[in-house]
Amino acid sequence: MKKHTISVLVENKFGALNRIVGLFSARGYNIDSISVGTSEDDSVARVTIVSKGDDDVIEQIIKQLNKIIDVIKVVDLTYDSFVERELVLIKVSANRNTRPELMQISEIFRTKIVDISPKSLTIEATGGEQKVQALIKMLSPFGIKEIARTGRIALKREFEGTI
Amino acid sequence: MSGAEMTGSEILVRCLIEEKVEHVFGYPGGAIIGTYDALHDISSIKHILTRHEQGAVHAAEGYAKATGKVGVVIVTSGPGATNTVTGIADAYMDSVPIVVFTGQVASYMIGNDAFQEADIVGITRSITKHNFLVKDVKDLAWSIKAAFHLATTGRPGPVLVDLPKDVMAATAPFVYPKEIKLRGYHPYYFGHMGQINKAVEIINSCQKPVIYAGGGVISSNASKELYNFAKKLNAPVTMTLMGLGAFPGDDRLSLGMLGMHGTWYANHAVNDCDCLIAIGARFDDRVTGNTTHFSPNSRKIHIDIDPSAISKNVKVDVPIVGDVRHVLERLTPLVKSLDTSAWLNQIDEWKAEHPLRYENGDEIRAQYVIEKIYELTEGNAIITTDVGQNQMWTAQFYKFKYPRTLITSGGLGTMGFSFPASIGAAFGVKDRPIFSINGDGGIQMNIQELATAAWNKLPIKIVILDNSYLGMVRQWQELFWRKRYSNTFLGLSNPDFVKLAEAFGAVGFRSEKTEQVQGILEEALKINDRPVLIDFKTTLEDNVYPMIPAGGTVAQMMDYPKSVHELSQIQSNVEAVK
Numbered sequence: 083m084k085k086h087t088i089s090v091l092v093e094n095k096f097g098a099l100n101r102i103v104g105l106f107s108a109r110g111y112n113i114d115s116i117s118v119g120t121s122e123d124d125s126v127a128r129v130t131i132v133s134k135g136d137d138d139v140i141e142q143i144i145k146q147l148n149k150i151i152d153v154i155k156v157v158d159l160t161y162d163s164f165v166e167r168e169l170v171l172i173k174v175s176a177n178r179n180t181r182p183e184l185m186q187i188s189e190i191f192r193t194k195i196v197d198i199s200p201k202s203l204t205i206e207a208t209g210g211e212q213k214v215q216a217l218i219k220m221l222s223p224f225g226i227k228e229i230a231r232t233g234r235i236a237l238k239r240e241f242e243g244t245i
Numbered sequence: 246m247s248g249a250e251m252t253g254s255e256i257l258v259r260c261l262i263e264e265k266v267e268h269v270f271g272y273p274g275g276a277i278i279g280t281y282d283a284l285h286d287i288s289s290i291k292h293i294l295t296r297h298e299q300g301a302v303h304a305a306e307g308y309a310k311a312t313g314k315v316g317v318v319i320v321t322s323g324p325g326a327t328n329t330v331t332g333i334a335d336a337y338m339d340s341v342p343i344v345v346f347t348g349q350v351a352s353y354m355i356g357n358d359a360f361q362e363a364d365i366v367g368i369t370r371s372i373t374k375h376n377f378l379v380k381d382v383k384d385l386a387w388s389i390k391a392a393f394h395l396a397t398t399g400r401p402g403p404v405l406v407d408l409p410k411d412v413m414a415a416t417a418p419f420v421y422p423k424e425i426k427l428r429g430y431h432p433y434y435f436g437h438m439g440q441i442n443k444a445v446e447i448i449n450s451c452q453k454p455v456i457y458a459g460g461g462v463i464s465s466n467a468s469k470e471l472y473n474f475a476k477k478l479n480a481p482v483t484m485t486l487m488g489l490g491a492f493p494g495d496d497r498l499s500l501g502m503l504g505m506h507g508t509w510y511a512n513h514a515v516n517d518c519d520c521l522i523a524i525g526a527r528f529d530d531r532v533t534g535n536t537t538h539f540s541p542n543s544r545k546i547h548i549d550i551d552p553s554a555i556s557k558n559v560k561v562d563v564p565i566v567g568d569v570r571h572v573l574e575r576l577t578p579l580v581k582s583l584d585t586s587a588w589l590n591q592i593d594e595w596k597a598e599h600p601l602r603y604e605n606g607d608e609i610r611a612q613y614v615i616e617k618i619y620e621l622t623e624g625n626a627i628i629t630t631d632v633g634q635n636q637m638w639t640a641q642f643y644k645f646k647y648p649r650t651l652i653t654s655g656g657l658g659t660m661g662f663s664f665p666a667s668i669g670a671a672f673g674v675k676d677r678p679i680f681s682i683n684g685d686g687g688i689q690m691n692i693q694e695l696a697t698a699a700w701n702k703l704p705i706k707i708v709i710l711d712n713s714y715l716g717m718v719r720q721w722q723e724l725f726w727r728k729r730y731s732n733t734f735l736g737l738s739n740p741d742f743v744k745l746a747e748a749f750g751a752v753g754f755r756s757e758k759t760e761q762v763q764g765i766l767e768e769a770l771k772i773n774d775r776p777v778l779i780d781f782k783t784t785l786e787d788n789v790y791p792m793i794p795a796g797g798t799v800a801q802m803m804d805y806p807k808s809v810h811e812l813s814q815i816q817s818n819v820e821a822v823k
Contacts, residue, residue, distance in 0.1 A: 093429065096378070101370060108371045138556065145553035151375040151395065154429040 083134045087166060087236045090147055091155040094120055094127040098152040102129055111143050115233030130235045159236050166236040169208045175225035176203040191217050202227060248420045253382045253413035254283035260389040261290055263421045266317050268308060268672050270301040274321020275361060276348030276410050296693040298325050300665040302332025305343045307669030310652045311627055315396055316343040322350055323361030331659060333403045334372040338656025340464055342401035344392045352380055352409040366407050374402030382415040387422055394425040399432030400551040401464055436567030436575060443563045444546045445579045451520035453588045454480040460487030461525015461549060467570035468648040474577045479585040481592055483511040485526050486640055487655040494644030504532040506637040509599035509791050509804050514592055515540050516799040523547040525569040528558040538798040548572045601641050602805050609759050609783045611710040615642040617762050618680055626678040627670050631663035631687035633717035635710045637789040639682050661690025668694060671703040685711040685739055695749035698776040706769050707778040709742055712785050720788045746778035757782045
């Protein structure tokens, strides 16, 4: 089973997101993450869904998404070159002794410290899934208190190759 | 452009007139009174008051299936709306074009748990093709036009429009949009020429073709095109339950229905064929059984308007997305006439060896009743069925010759469908006799509609195949659950159906002997100013054969047992399947 990143353009109106989420639960498809926001056009929202499934399941997901009247366009980015990002906020326990090491880790990962208190730090990180996972692994020995993740957003690359 | 200023209720009625709606099925209530008031003076629209909202939706489905027009329903908010849910789900599964208007509490009360409030748009999201909550009277006409557009185009289906009370009381200028453009909705009708050519290659080189036709042939009005295609290919045609009538059931090329209770020869033909042409069908589990063993030797072509129906259950070699009628029009001239005489002879042999059969006796057999109805109506009647044994026997023993003459609940399998659906059909079609076939269980699920049928003097023949059981469930209990008849015997608790019919103002007959069946049916056919209910007391414990157990294969098909010995063999086979 392969992870697929599916980008969906949908009418930016009442109930449209519900139709998409409802489709996944009604038909038993899995959602790893979903993120929603307006696109370049105010009347259109872009929904980015990460889902796992065999090829025929993914094919059905795309067909069923296309069948929703409010859905304007569906693209499975998986087979294209695409840029993906996720934003994550991690609140980690910190004290006088651990704070310098945490700040070093933050620097190595090029993340930002956005909140600080005597007993904790909150780190804001963006990046692809692997970077976020690695960061979480590095931070967990210090004691992660809370994590908030946006889910993946993605756009197709216009130039093939690396940027 | 600006039109005359009107209330939302008046706009709704004007939209119905624009859509040339002649019949509306419904039930009034608090949140929809305004619309009923606006409807009161409109003589071109007949409102049929059913006795339950579920009855209204099934009637609208029956109307739509019989006529090809849109079935329209108007109900109130809350319980009125939730009572439509089963009918809407039924229409969704069987792709029936209906538009359901539900009243709603005032828009500023929504979410307040107001009296008779239900989130019907949320509830029906997964069982409608699309639905709308109209929040501004200025959007009303557009939403209604869009609802009719969506219900009837592409793969048809139910659309719901939710109408808050204050929106319907507010006013706006009435302008009916000429066309609807939806940027996310572009049904594709014509079929890709490259795919059609690939299909032609397969067809022209096959020896043992089978056409497997479904309800899509009927909803796209493609019976004539299917007939020409099959005759040119000399290919036998089997039909799904929803497809019966798409091809004449009395033609040599017809194999009748396939699947779980399909004919022996249809299932064997599908199993042995080298080219399976699926047309407007969706490889439902009741058709395929075990999908890995379904039609194992064939190359498969699938024509369907819904891309998501393709390769959903069974992988096909050549999918063609498009409207069945358009695709057949382009495909037929390209295929060559095949010499299938050896194949057809083989099938004729199967037909002779394994016909549909039953043994007649003193006790009335349900199969016999259906055969008699077929003989007396010469296949010209519209038949609605309920779900279960009555449905399967009708599908097997009434040789449907014309499209839109079988009206049945296929996908959802809704008990209580037959009778209200026949009411809708009776309003839509005046030149065919109308029979509603029921079991003694299902008829009681919407029996209140006797009032609707009697009040409107509809000449429906309501047939009850009364075996005192929920027969299909009992059959499964007999075959798969050691004859433990848990909660399936109704015999002692059933009402006196004849008296019940009379109480509602219909005619009631009862028949307990085979020799009476024909006479009573003839008598019933003479009555044309009232519904007639006939309670046929049939054999109590009878089974539908052939039968392929759920998820089974053709090799596990049980044909009608010829002897006690065969019956015990069937039971041991069933044990093996378990």
